Amino acid sequence: MPHTAPACPQCGLENTYTDGDHFICPDCAFEWPVNEAAAGDDDAGDGVVKDANGNPLADGDSVILIKDLKVKGSSTVLKKGSKIKGIRLVDGADGHNVDCKTELGSMLLKSEFLKKA
Numbered sequence: 001m002p003h004t005a006p007a008c009p010q011c012g013l014e015n016t017y018t019d020g021d022h023f024i025c026p027d028c029a030f031e032w033p034v035n036e037a038a039a040g041d042d043d044a045g046d047g048v049v050k051d052a053n054g055n056p057l058a059d060g061d062s063v064i065l066i067k068d069l070k071v072k073g074s075s076t077v078l079k080k081g082s083k084i085k086g087i088r089l090v091d092g093a094d095g096h097n098v099d100c101k102t103e104l105g106s107m108l109l110k111s112e113f114l115k116k117a
Contacts, residue, residue: 010095028094049089049097055116057098059088062117069113076104083117084109 005016008025009032016025024031049057052066062085069078088099096108 030095049111051115052112053115057087057089057111057114057116061087063087063098063100063114064117066113066115069109071104071107074104078102078104078107084114087114 005018005023007014008016008023008028008030010030011025011028013025013027015027016023018024018034019031021034022031023034051057051063057063062083065078065080065082065084068080070076071078082102084100084102086100090097090099090108092099092108095110095112098109098111098114100107100109
């Protein structure tokens with residue numbers, strides 16, 4: 001039987017399967033809706049990191065947080081609307097693809113919580 005589930009958009013591996021109305025990647029535990037996979041096929045795998053609005057990001061860009069983010073392992077929060085200057089794009093684990101310096105120190109953030117300033 002041919003493999004019908006697409007490659008994981010998070011890690012790129014093809015060991016995915018469907019569970020109801022979601023695709024699941026057992027390698028990185030990423031889940032995404034089946035209907036979203038069809039819409040994202042045109043830009044999947046192009047290597048471009050995009051912000052929450054779909055704008056491409058580049059090293060050195062300034063971005064703004066679109067929601068409050070709790071800092072893992074801490075009781076502090078990065079506030080919505082905080083501006084972060086001089087980002088660096090990386091291929092981080094779990095989708096954390098933006099390396100930056102915030103008022104709380106250096107961190108890895110997901111581009112889906114940022115918008116280009």
